[in-house]
Amino acid sequence: MYTAFYGLFEKPFSLSPDPRYLFFADGHREALAHLRYGIDQGEGFIAVTGEVGTGKSTLCRALIEGLGEDTELAFLFNPPRSATELLQAIAHEFGLVPAGHQRHGLNDQLNQFLVDRKQQGLRVLLIIDEAQNLDTDVLEEIRLLSNLETANSKLIQIVLLGQPELDRKLDSRELRQLRERISVRWFLGPLSRVETGAYVAHRLQVAAGEKRDVFTAGALREIFRRSGGIPRRINLLADRCLLAGFGASEHQIRRAVVRRAAAEIAGGRAPRRLGASWLNPRIALAAALFFVSGAVGAWVGQSGFVGNSTDDIGLDSDAQGVAPVASAGTHTTEVGKKNIAGETATADTQPAILNSILTPKGSAPVRESEMGESETVYATDGADTVDAQDVLAGIKAVAPSPVGSRGDRLRNTILPGNFLGRLLDSQDATSAREAALVSIFDAYAMPRDWNTAWKVPANDDETVALIESRGLHVLRISDADLDELRELNHPVLMTIRTELGDTRTVALRQLGTKRATFLGVIEEGALEVSLSEVEYLWDGEALVVWEPFETIPNVLVRGQRGNGVIWLQRVLGELGVYSGAATGTFDESTERSVRILQADAMLEPDGAVGPRTQMVLYEKLPRYDVPRLKSKEGSG
Numbered sequence: 001m002y003t004a005f006y007g008l009f010e011k012p013f014s015l016s017p018d019p020r021y022l023f024f025a026d027g028h029r030e031a032l033a034h035l036r037y038g039i040d041q042g043e044g045f046i047a048v049t050g051e052v053g054t055g056k057s058t059l060c061r062a063l064i065e066g067l068g069e070d071t072e073l074a075f076l077f078n079p080p081r082s083a084t085e086l087l088q089a090i091a092h093e094f095g096l097v098p099a100g101h102q103r104h105g106l107n108d109q110l111n112q113f114l115v116d117r118k119q120q121g122l123r124v125l126l127i128i129d130e131a132q133n134l135d136t137d138v139l140e141e142i143r144l145l146s147n148l149e150t151a152n153s154k155l156i157q158i159v160l161l162g163q164p165e166l167d168r169k170l171d172s173r174e175l176r177q178l179r180e181r182i183s184v185r186w187f188l189g190p191l192s193r194v195e196t197g198a199y200v201a202h203r204l205q206v207a208a209g210e211k212r213d214v215f216t217a218g219a220l221r222e223i224f225r226r227s228g229g230i231p232r233r234i235n236l237l238a239d240r241c242l243l244a245g246f247g248a249s250e251h252q253i254r255r256a257v258v259r260r261a262a263a264e265i266a267g268g269r270a271p272r273r274l275g276a277s278w279l280n281p282r283i284a285l286a287a288a289l290f291f292v293s294g295a296v297g298a299w300v301g302q303s304g305f306v307g308n309s310t311d312d313i314g315l316d317s318d319a320q321g322v323a324p325v326a327s328a329g330t331h332t333t334e335v336g337k338k339n340i341a342g343e344t345a346t347a348d349t350q351p352a353i354l355n356s357i358l359t360p361k362g363s364a365p366v367r368e369s370e371m372g373e374s375e376t377v378y379a380t381d382g383a384d385t386v387d388a389q390d391v392l393a394g395i396k397a398v399a400p401s402p403v404g405s406r407g408d409r410l411r412n413t414i415l416p417g418n419f420l421g422r423l424l425d426s427q428d429a430t431s432a433r434e435a436a437l438v439s440i441f442d443a444y445a446m447p448r449d450w451n452t453a454w455k456v457p458a459n460d461d462e463t464v465a466l467i468e469s470r471g472l473h474v475l476r477i478s479d480a481d482l483d484e485l486r487e488l489n490h491p492v493l494m495t496i497r498t499e500l501g502d503t504r505t506v507a508l509r510q511l512g513t514k515r516a517t518f519l520g521v522i523e524e525g526a527l528e529v530s531l532s533e534v535e536y537l538w539d540g541e542a543l544v545v546w547e548p549f550e551t552i553p554n555v556l557v558r559g560q561r562g563n564g565v566i567w568l569q570r571v572l573g574e575l576g577v578y579s580g581a582a583t584g585t586f587d588e589s590t591e592r593s594v595r596i597l598q599a600d601a602m603l604e605p606d607g608a609v610g611p612r613t614q615m616v617l618y619e620k621l622p623r624y625d626v627p628r629l630k631s632k633e634g635s636g
Contacts, residue, residue, distance in 0.1 A: 002242045005246045005251075006208075006245075008208050008212070008213060009207060010207050010359025011070050011239065011241075012204050013203060014239075017057065017058065021206050022061075023203070023231075025198075028059055031048060031188050032063060033184050034184050034286060035159070036063065038184035039067075039123075039125065039157060039159075042123075042153050042154055043154075043157065043184055044154045045128075045182040045183060046158070046183070047160045047182050047184070047185045049132075049167050049188065052230070053231055054189065054230055054231065054232075055231050056129075057096070059188065060159075063159075067125070068545070070123055070432075071123045071125055071127075071337075072123070072125070073096065074090055074094050074122050074126045076093065076126070079134045081129050081231075082137070083103060083137055083140075084101060085104035086106065087110060089108060089300055093126075097347075103141075111148050113154075116373040117155075118153075125159065126156055126157070126158045127161065128161065129162075130163075131161055131162035131165035131166050132163045132165035134166075134169075136174055139178055139191065140178070141179065141550075142177040143175075143181060145158065145538065160182075168186075180199055181565050190228055191231065193220075193602065195557055196220060197224075199222040200220060203238075209430060214251075214253055215238070215252075215253045215256065216252055216479045218255040218480055219241070219253045219255050219257065220260075220477065220485075222255045222258040223238060225483060226258065237261060240262075240264060241257055241261045241625070254478075254525050255539070256315075256539045258541065323454075331556055375426070375436070416608030420501035420521070420534075422524065424496060424498040424499075424502075424506070425498040426500070427504060429502070429503070433505040434456045434522070435458070436493055436520045437466070437467075438520060439507035439519035440507050442517075442519075443507075443509060444472060444545075444627060460476070460495075460543065464575060471547070472545055473545075473548050474544065475488070475615070476544075477541075477542045478541060478542075479540040480540045482534065485508070485511060487602050488544055488614075488618045488629075489614065489626070490626065490628070490629065491509055491545050491627055492507070492510065493508075493543040493545065494507075494538055495538070495539070495541035496537045497538070497539070506518045506521055507519045508629065510630075511630060512630070515529060544615070546611070551564075552564030552614075553607055554610065554611070556612045557609070558590070561584050561586070562584060563584070565583075565585060565586045568617075569581075569590055570623060571617055572597065574621065575617075578590065594608075594613065597613070597616065597617075598613060598616075
């Protein structure tokens with residue numbers, strides 16, 4: 001279907017084995033070398049384990065193809081359920097007619113066969129796949145097979161292939177005798193991020209007959225993140241990406257396509273999108289605040305609310321103190337709470353007040369009888385309903401950080417659902433970009449008079465020019481992911497899609513394990529959003545803003561000399577990856593140290609010290625006052 005569109009002769013990511021697509025990562029090469037060594041040395045037992053889809057079967061096929069004519073092979077794909085079935089299966093694989101159903105007779109038959117092959121100068125190899133499913137008594141019978149030997153060599157060599165459960169069985173006390181006889185034991189791990197990219201490129205090249213750069217670097221990182229480097233998962237996801245890209249007429253697969261493809265495979269759906277009538281965020285906030293019990297100092301009106309400190313409104317992230325909505329016989333309203341008009345909220349007045357605040361034009365009013373157990377406070381024709389508790393549970397209003405502060409901890413406002421897209425729809429693009437820039441300049445403690453001499457940039461090119469005119473640098477990334485931003489650990493201007501499909505520029509100031517924090521989206525304070533929502537709205541466009549604290553070339557490479565190299569060697573020494581002297585010459589040992597640093601930071605280990613590597617160096621050294629994305633506490 002998609003092969004011609006991408007210039008391919010066949011599907012490159014089929015799950016069926018094909019020796020033409022054989023790809024060996026470093027781990028596979030080492031495992032194969034150990035297997036061949038063990039067999040050549042006549043070792044009795046060899047065990048190879050790995051997760052499902054890591055390439056154990058591929059490794060085994062490569063091993064078999066390398067065997068000479070002096071090897072007689074038996075391969076058991078389906079583990080036998082008993083010791084007797086094991087011996088019968090082995091006899092059958094070697095072309096023997098099983099001698100009855102008694103273990104003694106089967107053992108004698110197998111022993112005679114092995115002696116005959118030994119006299120003929122042949123090696124006998126038994127490979128058992130899915131060995132993690134073997135019962136303990138069957139594994140014990142396999143151990144007894146190793147007793148079949150001559151004075152100086154084993155009559156049969158046995159290779160066990162299995163999932164990590166096999167390791168746990170072998171490590172048990174019951175099988176300690178078998179474990180002690182295994183001379184070669186190897187765990188086959190997943191591919192690394194770099195190997196994942198090489199694996200995808202290799203399969204595309206085989207399918208096209210020439211190199212094909214179909215996936216962007218960001219897409220490959222996303223494939224690695226979602227597949228965990230497991231080849232079978234990579235194949236499944238990459239195949240679905242090509243199908244999705246073909247359907248969208250996209251000749252290059254970007255990170256957003258990978259996300260959509262992964263969601264399709266998982267059978268999932270996009271983050272919940274609330275009814276369009278919730279587009280005005282002030283309505284949602286007013287609805288939530290109305291239900292706050294014991295609110296102090298918060299004034300709520302139909303146009304919004306004033307005062308967004310936790311202490312002001314008495315509301316925390318768990319939405320405690322919520323007064324229930326009155327409904328027909330299911331709830332009662334706590335007496336003594338004041339409504340927005342200063343009157344006591346009662347079971348008679350509360351539904352009417354809700355309608356006056358929450359029902360926009362053209363929507364069906366919520367009647368008292370419709371407010372059941374879920375405490376739905378708002379409904380629109382043909383749209384999702386929104387639960388008051390759902391809104392309240394996600395809102396936490398707080399005071400903003402002081403202007404110019406570089407503090408790593410931000411006090412945030414949490415909003416549920418796709419509120420980020422709605423909030424941005426309420427801003428025009430120019431205002432959003434201006435607010436984001438102010439937040440970035442505040443992060444670097446720059447004066448706010450920047451816009452007196454400059455107009456607000458109209459696009460990314462003008463934005464970069466403005467930022468760099470202030471002495472900062474910008475790294476432009478067209479297909480970034482959150483892991484990459486987390487490693488760079490600097491403030492970011494991101495391009496986010498709004499609810500209506502437009503784009504806005506926002507300032508990312510904190511990135512935890514579960515949530516991201518933005519500044520400039522709301523008038524006061526910070527807005528905290530779940531990472532799933534960010535990934536849903538963000539297509540990878542990012543401007544990473546960083547400060548060049550030292551006067552060094554934009555890129556340092558092997559062979560260069562000067563003060564910049566002296567600084568580099570000294571800081572590499574501080575970080576414990578370089579032990580040489582600060583000679584000022586970028587030599588082989590310096591390059592090797594840079595590669596170690598880059599690999600540790602999940603950067604491309606090319607040995608060149610460009611903007612990404614310089615950012616990592618500044619971020620890792622406490623003496624440089626970097627406004628970091630990650631909090632020191634590492635909170636989510």
